[in-house]
Amino acid sequence: MSDAAQIIVEDVCHHYRPSVGREVLALENVSLEVREREFLALLGPSGCGKSTLLYLIGGFLPIETGKVLVDDKPVAGPGPDRGIVFQNFALFPWKTVRKNVLYGLERQPLRREEREKRAQAFIDLVGLTGFEESYPSQLSGGMKQRAAIARTLAFDPRMLLMDEPFGALDAQTRSLMQSELLAIWEKTRKTVIFVTHDVHEAVFLAERVAVMSARPGRIKTIVDTRFDKADPEVHRTKIFVDKVDEVWNLVREEAIKALEKRPS
Amino acid sequence: MSNGPAPKAVASNALVRYAPLLFLALAWEAASRLHLVSSLALPPLTDVAQAWVELVQSGELVTNGLSSLYRGGAGLALAIVVGGALGIFMASSRPANAMLGPLVELFYPMPKSALIPVTVLWLGFGDGSKILLIFLGCMLPVTIGAYNGARGSDRHLIWSARSMGAHRLRMIWDVVVPSALPEFLNGVRTALALSFILLVSSELIVSRQGFGYLIGYLGANGSYEAMFAVVLTVAFAGFLADRGFQSVVMVLLRWRE
Numbered sequence: 001m002s003d004a005a006q007i008i009v010e011d012v013c014h015h016y017r018p019s020v021g022r023e024v025l026a027l028e029n030v031s032l033e034v035r036e037r038e039f040l041a042l043l044g045p046s047g048c049g050k051s052t053l054l055y056l057i058g059g060f061l062p063i064e065t066g067k068v069l070v071d072d073k074p075v076a077g078p079g080p081d082r083g084i085v086f087q088n089f090a091l092f093p094w095k096t097v098r099k100n101v102l103y104g105l106e107r108q109p110l111r112r113e114e115r116e117k118r119a120q121a122f123i124d125l126v127g128l129t130g131f132e133e134s135y136p137s138q139l140s141g142g143m144k145q146r147a148a149i150a151r152t153l154a155f156d157p158r159m160l161l162m163d164e165p166f167g168a169l170d171a172q173t174r175s176l177m178q179s180e181l182l183a184i185w186e187k188t189r190k191t192v193i194f195v196t197h198d199v200h201e202a203v204f205l206a207e208r209v210a211v212m213s214a215r216p217g218r219i220k221t222i223v224d225t226r227f228d229k230a231d232p233e234v235h236r237t238k239i240f241v242d243k244v245d246e247v248w249n250l251v252r253e254e255a256i257k258a259l260e261k262r263p264s
Numbered sequence: 265m266s267n268g269p270a271p272k273a274v275a276s277n278a279l280v281r282y283a284p285l286l287f288l289a290l291a292w293e294a295a296s297r298l299h300l301v302s303s304l305a306l307p308p309l310t311d312v313a314q315a316w317v318e319l320v321q322s323g324e325l326v327t328n329g330l331s332s333l334y335r336g337g338a339g340l341a342l343a344i345v346v347g348g349a350l351g352i353f354m355a356s357s358r359p360a361n362a363m364l365g366p367l368v369e370l371f372y373p374m375p376k377s378a379l380i381p382v383t384v385l386w387l388g389f390g391d392g393s394k395i396l397l398i399f400l401g402c403m404l405p406v407t408i409g410a411y412n413g414a415r416g417s418d419r420h421l422i423w424s425a426r427s428m429g430a431h432r433l434r435m436i437w438d439v440v441v442p443s444a445l446p447e448f449l450n451g452v453r454t455a456l457a458l459s460f461i462l463l464v465s466s467e468l469i470v471s472r473q474g475f476g477y478l479i480g481y482l483g484a485n486g487s488y489e490a491m492f493a494v495v496l497t498v499a500f501a502g503f504l505a506d507r508g509f510q511s512v513v514m515v516l517l518r519w520r521e
Contacts, residue, residue: 060423078427090420094442094519103438104428137521155428 006159006191007034007057012066014052026052028216030066039185039192041206041225043199043251045258049217050195051163057193058084058161070159080104083157087164089144091136097123097147098132104155122150125184142173153184159191166201178204182229199251203243204229211250214258223247307489316493324478325497332474335391336463339398343455347403348448351410355417355444356436368407376401376458380466394466394474401462402455409451413444446520449513456509460502475501 014027026049034040042050055061056068059077068075070082078084083104091100101119110118123132126146136144145165152160165181166174182205185192196202202209203225213220223246227239234240289309295301296308319325354361354368379397387393417440425435467476475498482491 055423058423058427060426078423080427080429082427084423084427086420086424088418088420090418090424092421092424092439092442094445103425107429135519137519151428157427 004036005033006036006038006071007032007193008067008069008072009033009053009057010067010069012053012056012063012068014049014056014061014064016049016052025216027056028218030217030219032210032219034191034193036191037189039194039205039207041202041209042193042195042212043202043209043247044197044212044217045214045251045255046197047215047258048212048254049215050197050212053212053217054084054161054163054193054195058082060084080107080155081157082159082161083152083155084161085145085148085152085163085165087167089136089141089148089168091144091148091151093136096133096135097128097139097150100136100147101151101154104151108155119150119154122154123147125153126150126180140173141169142177145169145177149181149184153188157190159193162192162194164195164197167196167198174201181205199244199248200235203240203247204234209247211247212254214254220254221250223250304488307492311489312492312496315487315489316497319490319493325494328474328478328494329497329501331391332463332467332476335394335467335474336398336459338391339395339463340402340455340459342395342399343402343459344406344452346399347406347451347455348410348444350403351407351412351448351451352414352436352440352444354407355411355414356440368404368411372404372408376462377465380469383466384470389470389472394463394471397466398459398462402458405454405458406448406451409454410444410448413447414440416447417443446517449516453506453509453513456505457502460498460505464498 009030009032012027012030013025015023016026017023030049030053032053042053044050052061056063057070057075059075059079059082063075091097092103095103098119101123102115105115105118108115120132123129126149128143128146128150131139131143131147136147139147145168149165166177169177178201185205192206194202194205207224207226209223209225211220211223212218223243225243225247227243228234229240231237292306293309296303296306316325350364354364376397379400383393383397383400387396421439421443422435425439430438463474464476464479467474468480469476471477475494479491479494479498482488482494
């Protein structure tokens with residue numbers, strides 16, 4: 001892969017400060033490079049700080065120590081170069097699907113018809129044709145997440161930050177959405193950072209899987225997961241099963257550590 | 265139900281719903297006609313209705329009603345705009361919250377009718393003092409509603425808007441304000457009820473116009489039928505205002521499940 005690093009995280013530490021109780025070290029000396037057009041999964045047990053790392057790259061949280069560079073520039077806040085998709089969809093509940101998808105386009109120098117056309121194209125892409133005028137409360141979980149993905153893709157960010165986007169979906173919907181996401185990624189080739197705690201999902205989607213340690217979060221290892229995933233039965237191939245095993249063993253240690261640290 | 269219930273069902277529903285009112289009206293009429301109570305204390309409802317027609321014909325009810333409507337409307341509108349903005353501002357700015365929060369807490373439980381003489385002292389007997397009173401009395405429930413609603417904004421929605429290029433003010437308008445809407449509207453409903461209370465009591469005490477003045481004047485002159493007619497008009501106006509407000513809320517919050 002000849003593409004240069006687009007996102008560079010260097011020696012980042014971050015504390016989580018709850019409104020009550022003492023502060024917790026969430027991330028410790030995390031360093032990571034993500035190449036342009038790469039699909040990277042951030043995998044780790046709950047509470048390992050993987051979402052926090054994503055939010056730091058997104059510019060949503062202040063950087064305490066270390067550096068986060070995007071396109072060689074330090075991150076100073078959120079921006080439309082980095083689109084985000086959350087587990088809870090974060091659709092504007094008072095806007096229809098169409099208005100949600102239009103939101104990011106409204107701040108772009110496009111003519112009105114052009115915006116409408118683009119919004120419709122992405123609504124069609126995620127299979128929500130006919131639901132343009134529905135409010136999020138009228139949609140199922142899977143449809144909400146499709147709408148959220150359409151909204152983020154529509155304003156054409158160069159990087160996609162996905163925070164356990166399929167975590168709230170049932171197993172069938174999730175598997176369907178994974179295949180669709182992979183298809184979309186192959187078509188658009190955006191840089192993707194995908195946070196998950198699901199080993200299968202990480203191995204299936206990503207080119208590289210960064211396994212994080214239990215709190216305080218560190219990058220434990222990065223596993224190369226590039227192989228041919230076009231086969232609809234890829235889940236049963238030996239290479240897939242071996243990769244899942246390899247990653248699973250790495251995660252298991254951390255999950256056990258995380259469990260032991262949990263106050264009982 | 266896409267077609268809605270049949271018109272006949274709607275009519276019979278309404279009949280069942282308001283049947284207690286009908287019984288109350290009949291009991292009122294009977295109690296007075298049968299001299300179960302003094303007709304001075306409770307004039308027969310039919311006499312009250314007749315007095316109401318006379319009040320409308322003489323124009324007194326309309327003139328005084330318009331005067332009350334203007335005062336209540338202006339005071340409430342100010343309270344909604346200023347109170348709403350204040351609540352959003354307090355929720356969006358830590359220093360603003362630190363400065364204004366204690367003041368809001370201090371004045372919220374105060375009985376606002378205590379301000380009647382104060383506003384008269386400042387602005388005299390006319391419209392100004394009523395508008396100021398209603399504004400001051402109705403503002404804080406709106407402020408607190410808007411504040412609580414805005415504070416509950418989902419940070420993921422805020423982040424989404426920011427990542428789609430919305431700057432801070434734009435984000436507040438697009439995310440914080442609509443997030444605050446349900447609780448803000450609850451505050452407005454409380455304020456609406458309060459505005460009627462403050463309007464009539466202030467007019468009753470110090471005024472030469474308005475529903476409250478008319479009630480006091482007619483009572484003092486022994487025109488009890490007419491006095492009851494105005495009291496019932498105010499009650500009905502309050503009911504209509506609340507109903508009207510509820511239908512506005514239904515439209516504004518149609519996006520909720």
